[in-house]
Amino acid sequence: MQEIDQVTRKRTNIVQLLQKDGPTKICAPMVRYSKLQFRTLVRKYGCDIAYTPMIVSDSFVQSEECRKVEFITNENDKPLIVQFAANNPDDFASATEMVFPYCDGVGLNCGCPQRWAMAKGYGAKLLRNPEQLVDYIRFTRSRLQDPDFSISTKIRLHADPHKTVEMCRRLENVGVSFISVHGRTTKERHQPVHYDQIKLIKDAVSVPVVANGDVKSLTDVYKVYEETGNLYPVTLRAVCII
Template sequence: MSSQQATPQRTSPMALFNDRTKSYINVCAPMVRYSKLPFRELIRNYKVDLAYTPMILAKEFKNSGVARDSDFTTNRSDTSLIIQFASNDGVELLRAVEFVVGYVDGIDINCGCPQKWAINEGIGVHLMENPETVRDMIRTIKGGGLNIPISIKIRIHNDLRKTVDFTKRAESIGLDFIAIHGRTRRQKSTSPVNIPAIKLCKESLNIPIIANGDIFSLTDAEKLYESTKCDGVMSARGLLKNPALFAGFESTPWECIRKFVELSLNYGTNHFIFHHHLMYMFEDVMSNAERKTFNTLTSIPAIVDHLEEHYGLDL
């Protein structure tokens, strides 16, 4: 966390939701490995209003300075920013949050990660069956005197009455907003998003709702807003493929790729993340043969040289 820079000139997500000049806000989802500082800085140039960090384990973050330095980096321009924690213990979560007050604009509790390891740890989507645990964590943060917005990111239940009850319970103890991924814990990303479920939650609650799922273009975002009237629209896979989608670009503009390479070099992004980001961005450009060649590049300098030689990259 040594590279963080706290600043009083931050943008509260609540101010974004209250901005009457916008029908809805554009949101970058928390993405494991990918929604880190260089990518967040990139997408803010393309009309992203609110961005989430990747999911961070609150227990490890609280206990380890090494974890804090590796998991969370920010700067003065990285706002509005939500840090997402995974936890099932209110006190543990509060101790983790205390490290980032002043550096973020909100706290999110992950209630939607469907991976087996997370379920086995009693975090992520496991919490969807434990509303009292979620309420306890919200209550603990709200009672901690930190004065910071708190949200949860959830999936839906098969029985939507449970989802409405879950969200209303969280709202009743002071939750500030909710992001809703319109799939159940067992549905794959290829399953259609349940738009009526998100709309039902929006109509049942009095706090801002962010709708998440299947946003790959500005048209998709506008349609989801029109169908749900939610306060924000969140993209994950769509932004990985095209970081400029909210700015109306149908595919990743070359300047966006060039800027990402520049930011990655400046921030020392590791080879694995750098390589995979570019593979997403070039998904519709590279042939199968080109992908095979690209996958043999084992260092960032080799990738940069390849982009210079074959795509005219000019830094």
């Protein structure tokens, strides 16, 4: 983990940031691109929150070389969320403990539909077992109880919208800080994003919900913000730029 030994971080409460008036602009994790230099650039153009690329948690925990390559940050790299892929709760919790002093939160990737990820039990494969997914959040929250540190997850939609809502309610009950929703099912790639289903989730839970998918401009940000129900805010939601 290069450069981070010198970091003195005053933590940003991500949930409070997501609850501010108006949409929050988030730069979603992108493989190979979302490194420190890229995050530094997007922050200059009004990005409110940035993610690291997805990091495989077991490699991160076991390999110092992996940590040196995959996680580089500095004192200006904030607010920052580290996204992990994991196929068991212990790896996710252990990786989270390692980055805890140097970021503002972690995210569990449950949205990646790529074959290699699914084959290893990562990404969207976790959506097939909601009970296990809930355990990831519960277990990690039990080991890191700082209320200002966010533990979130990114999901895709079930074919049955009610199953998605029920899963999100269970995640909320075990302490998830917020939920990012890519508005497609695992089988969908370029089909239109189901913003109506993201709104359904938003109306069913009290934690912030981040809308993800096909947001390519600032105009899209405000369009999605309106389509996902900003006119009826209990907790104001956020829009994710990809």
